[in-house]
Amino acid sequence: xxxKLIKYDMKSMSRAFVPMxxxxxxxxxxxxxSIRGAVEWANSPMMGRFAYFxxxxxxxIMVLLFMAALIGLxxxxxxxxxxxxxxxxxxxxxxxxxxxxxxxxxxxxSKALTATLVACISILMGVFSGLILSVFSTQDIIYVxxxxxxxxxxxxxxxxxxxxxxxxxxxILLVLGxxxxxxxxxxxxxxxxxxxxxxVAGSCLSYIGISIVMSVLENIVMLIMGYIFxxxxxxxxxxxxxxxxxxxxxxxxxxxxxxxxxxxxxxxxRILSKKLNLE
Amino acid sequence: MGGMLxxxxxxxxxxxxxxxxxxxxxxxxxxxxxxLLGPNGSGKTTLIKILNGLLTPDNGIVLIDGTEPGVYTKxxxxxxxxxxxxxxxxxxxxxxxxxxxxxxxxxxxxxxHMCKALQIDEKLRMKTLSKGTKEKVQLILVMSRRAxxxxxxxxxxxxxPAARDYILSTILNNYNPEGTVLISTHLIxxxxxxxxxxxxxxxxxxxxxxxxxxxxxxxGKSVDELFRDVFRTVPFGGGVW
Numbered sequence: 001x002x003x004k005l006i007k008y009d010m011k012s013m014s015r016a017f018v019p020m021x022x023x024x025x026x027x028x029x030x031x032x033x034s035i036r037g038a039v040e041w042a043n044s045p046m047m048g049r050f051a052y053f054x055x056x057x058x059x060x061i062m063v064l065l066f067m068a069a070l071i072g073l074x075x076x077x078x079x080x081x082x083x084x085x086x087x088x089x090x091x092x093x094x095x096x097x098x099x100x101x102x103x104x105x106x107x108x109x110s111k112a113l114t115a116t117l118v119a120c121i122s123i124l125m126g127v128f129s130g131l132i133l134s135v136f137s138t139q140d141i142i143y144v145x146x147x148x149x150x151x152x153x154x155x156x157x158x159x160x161x162x163x164x165x166x167x168x169x170x171x172i173l174l175v176l177g178x179x180x181x182x183x184x185x186x187x188x189x190x191x192x193x194x195x196x197x198x199x200v201a202g203s204c205l206s207y208i209g210i211s212i213v214m215s216v217l218e219n220i221v222m223l224i225m226g227y228i229f230x231x232x233x234x235x236x237x238x239x240x241x242x243x244x245x246x247x248x249x250x251x252x253x254x255x256x257x258x259x260x261x262x263x264x265x266x267x268x269x270r271i272l273s274k275k276l277n278l279e
Numbered sequence: 280m281g282g283m284l285x286x287x288x289x290x291x292x293x294x295x296x297x298x299x300x301x302x303x304x305x306x307x308x309x310x311x312x313x314x315l316l317g318p319n320g321s322g323k324t325t326l327i328k329i330l331n332g333l334l335t336p337d338n339g340i341v342l343i344d345g346t347e348p349g350v351y352t353k354x355x356x357x358x359x360x361x362x363x364x365x366x367x368x369x370x371x372x373x374x375x376x377x378x379x380x381x382x383x384x385x386x387x388x389x390x391x392h393m394c395k396a397l398q399i400d401e402k403l404r405m406k407t408l409s410k411g412t413k414e415k416v417q418l419i420l421v422m423s424r425r426a427x428x429x430x431x432x433x434x435x436x437x438x439x440p441a442a443r444d445y446i447l448s449t450i451l452n453n454y455n456p457e458g459t460v461l462i463s464t465h466l467i468x469x470x471x472x473x474x475x476x477x478x479x480x481x482x483x484x485x486x487x488x489x490x491x492x493x494x495x496x497x498x499g500k501s502v503d504e505l506f507r508d509v510f511r512t513v514p515f516g517g518g519v520w
């Protein structure tokens with residue numbers, strides 16, 4: 001049943017996001033051409049001694065536009081995560097979903113998996129569009145990439161496979177972090193659902209409340225860790241040790257995320273199983 | 280209590296401080312068409328939502344076919360809600376696919392057939408349909424299942440009298456004869472002819488549960504007349520002395 005739920009959630013999300021994913025690199029490309037044209041114009045002899053000044057302003061504008069686009073993508077993704085859960089489970093559509101012969105955890109996991117996929121693809125498309133924007137607006141940037149790539153490559157050969165392993169772990173950590181944030185929102189909305197009135201305000205309060213509790217807990221764990229392993233810096237005697245320490249801390253952060261995800265999932269599942277009230 | 284399809288024992292439910300059900304007790308057998316009758320705000324929709332698991336009672340025991348509301352009960356209940364519950368982007372055919380995927384007892388052929396009879400195009404998106412057509416699609420979905428329990432919340436409230444007849448005959452001709460149909464409504468005269476049994480519900484309690492034939496024999500009244508007697512409200516400014 002989970003597979004079927006995911007199929008339908010994917011279908012409903014792809015309608016909104018696929019056009020945007022296709023459009024964003026195209027818009028980035030078009031934007032880059034216009035910026036390039038403008039830069040050339042700013043550098044033309046006609047501009048005289050203002051050329052350098054004009055050029056810099058344009059680059060600042062380009063960076064701002066890029067950031068605005070990224071923020072837009074981020075906001076849209078967050079809105080999607082909230083809307084699919086709120087409207088899809090806690091409003092009228094919930095009548096359909098909660099009368100299906102499926103387990104409550106399947107409904108939640110299906111939503112979470114689809115939302116994670118949307119968030120990850122959006123992030124990738126955002127980075128990809130940013131690359132297109134920078135590469136095509138000023139070609140100098142290609143040389144910068146080549147330079148960075150060559151230098152990184154030569155250092156990888158020196159540092160060996162642990163670096164790649166850490167990079168890989170870090171990517172997984174990013175995905176886990178995304179899942180964690182999505183589940184954080186889910187748990188908050190489920191808790192808001194318990195409020196008799198002002199459910200939206202209740203959800204916002206729950207979100208803040210969860211954040212406070214989680215950061216307090218994390219700090220307590222950090223304090224205990226610091227007590228058990230004092231003077232961690234003492235072990236940072238070589239590059240290899242530093243790498244090993246990074247692996248350990250990434251794994252630690254991954255565990256923290258996994259624990260959070262499990263807690264949020266259990267909260268959401270319990271509330272929607274035992275306290276569901278679709279009025 | 281073995282053969283009972285629905286058993287409710289001392290069900291309490293309130294919305295905030297406003298009580299909707301107050302210690303409701305109910306037992307229903309299989310194979311009947313039952314009217315859930317009561318004035319507005321008497322707890323009809325609340326009871327139906329508790330039976331299908333959309334609401335959790337504050338107190339009490341609910342058993343459907345001997346099981347608490349859950350995956351099994353949802354697989355045997357076919358529910359017609361009091362408002363449309365579709366995502367607007369779905370086409371009529373998408374909804375049929377959806378029901379076919381999730382409900383083992385959904386009869387696709389029957390649904391297609393009813394769709395043709397009602398001249399509804401399966402390629403249309405739900406959000407482009409009129410209110411009445413949406414209700415018809417919803418009814419097709421619900422009645423194309425071979426369920427043990429049909430919970431129909433106000434199935435005829437929003438449609439014209441001609442469509443009412445169509446809907447009632449659709450219900451009559453398509454329900455699973457071994458199953459029970461529970462129809463909530465306050466339009467009693469329209470549904471009276473199809474009912475085997477009636478439940479009168481008032482202030483969150485079942486105040487009367489009787490077979491329609493018994494009412495006619497014992498009291499010599501129609502269900503509509505009995506309803507008016509039971510729920511008679513003294514008009515303002517009258518009957519004080």
